[in-house]
Amino acid sequence: MNSSLYIHIPFCKKLCGYCDFFKSVSLTHKDEVLRRMAEEMAERAPLLEGTTLKTIYFGGGTPTVCTPEEIGALLSAAARLFDCSEVTEVTVEANPDDLTEEYLRELRRVGVNRLSIGIQSLRDVDLEFMNRRHSSAQAVEAIRCARRAGFDNISIDLIYGLPTATLEEWREVVEGAAALGVDHISAYHLTIEERTPFGKKGVCTTPEELSDKEYEVLCEVLRKAGYEHYEISNFSLPGRRSQHNSAYWRGTPYLGLGPGAHSFDGRRTRSWNIPSIKSYFEGVAPECETLSATERYEEVVMVSLRTAEGVDLSLLEEEFGPRCRAQFEVTASPFLEQKILLRKDDRIFFAEEHWLVSDSVIAEFF
Numbered sequence: 001m002n003s004s005l006y007i008h009i010p011f012c013k014k015l016c017g018y019c020d021f022f023k024s025v026s027l028t029h030k031d032e033v034l035r036r037m038a039e040e041m042a043e044r045a046p047l048l049e050g051t052t053l054k055t056i057y058f059g060g061g062t063p064t065v066c067t068p069e070e071i072g073a074l075l076s077a078a079a080r081l082f083d084c085s086e087v088t089e090v091t092v093e094a095n096p097d098d099l100t101e102e103y104l105r106e107l108r109r110v111g112v113n114r115l116s117i118g119i120q121s122l123r124d125v126d127l128e129f130m131n132r133r134h135s136s137a138q139a140v141e142a143i144r145c146a147r148r149a150g151f152d153n154i155s156i157d158l159i160y161g162l163p164t165a166t167l168e169e170w171r172e173v174v175e176g177a178a179a180l181g182v183d184h185i186s187a188y189h190l191t192i193e194e195r196t197p198f199g200k201k202g203v204c205t206t207p208e209e210l211s212d213k214e215y216e217v218l219c220e221v222l223r224k225a226g227y228e229h230y231e232i233s234n235f236s237l238p239g240r241r242s243q244h245n246s247a248y249w250r251g252t253p254y255l256g257l258g259p260g261a262h263s264f265d266g267r268r269t270r271s272w273n274i275p276s277i278k279s280y281f282e283g284v285a286p287e288c289e290t291l292s293a294t295e296r297y298e299e300v301v302m303v304s305l306r307t308a309e310g311v312d313l314s315l316l317e318e319e320f321g322p323r324c325r326a327q328f329e330v331t332a333s334p335f336l337e338q339k340i341l342l343r344k345d346d347r348i349f350f351a352e353e354h355w356l357v358s359d360s361v362i363a364e365f366f
C-alpha cells in the first residue's frame, strides 16, 4: 500500500485576512519545532510500516520561512526512517516573495521537485485586500524564477468570490494564470470564518450568483487552455495532477507532523496534534479517534464525489458490503436521470457543470 508524509510548518511572516489555518507570526520557536518534528517522525514512523512512501508535502503556514537546509534536514530524516526510493513527488508550499533563484536552486538540490505557490490573484487590489505580502509582479517573477531554477512542476493557488473583483476582472486573473503556463491550478472560493481578521471585520464574499459565474468562467477558461478539471477545486495539465492530494482522496495512509497536523492509518483511525506550538515542542501526545463504518462511508462518498473519477462502486462494495452499494445506487438514481450525476461502468461521478451544487446532492447520500 502507498503512503504519504505531511509536514506542517506553522509559521507565517504576516497574517492574511481570510486565513483559518493553524499558524503563528512569531518565529521564536521555529528551531524547537523543527527539532521536535524530526523526533516526532521517528516516534510515529510505525504508522507507515509496511507501506511504500510515495509523496512528501511541506504545507503551512509558510514552509518557505525555512531555509533549504532546514527542509533538507527533514527530508534526510525521512530518508533514514522510510524507504524513499519510490518517492515521486516532494512539494513545498511557497510564498512568492520568499522565492529567489538561489533559494529555489537550493530547494531542488535538497530534493524538492514540486512547488505550490500561493499566488491567490494577479491583481494588486485583491492582494492588498487579502493582506498578502506579495504583489502581482512578484507572483509572476516567482514563477519565472522557479522555471529558471529548474522546477518543471509548479502549482498555484487562486481565490475567487472576492468582493474586490468583477466577473471580467476575475476572468483576466484566470486567463493570466493560464498564460503563465503553470502545471497545476487550485482555485478556492473565499470563505469567511468568524475567528479570522475578515470574520472579525464582517467582510462579505461576493453574492452567490456572481461566484457561481466566476466558477463557470474558471472552468471554461482552464478547459480551453488544456487543463483537466480533476477535482472540484483542482485543475492540471495532463500528467500533472497532485499525487499527494490524489492519495488523500483515495484514502491512503499518511503521517502528518507538526502542530495541528492530522494523520490517517488508511483504515478507520485518525489522529491529530493539538494546534499549539508550545504543546507541540513539549511533546504532548496526539489525540485520536476511530471512525465508525458509517462515518468512514460518508467520508469516502463525500471525498470521492468531489473528484472527476467519482465513487467506484466495486471499491464501495469491497469496503462496506453489497447493501451499502445498493443503497448508494438507489440514492444516485434520480440524479443520474437528471444527468446531474453520470455513470461509466462501475463509477458514478458529477457532470462538471453540476459540481457547484455538489454539497446539496452529496448530503442526500448521508
Ligand code: SF4
Binding pocket: 011, 012, 014, 015, 016, 019, 020, 021, 023, 060, 061, 062, 095, 118
Ligand atoms: S494564507 Fe498562508 S501565508 Fe497567509 S496567513 Fe494563512 S498560512 Fe500564512
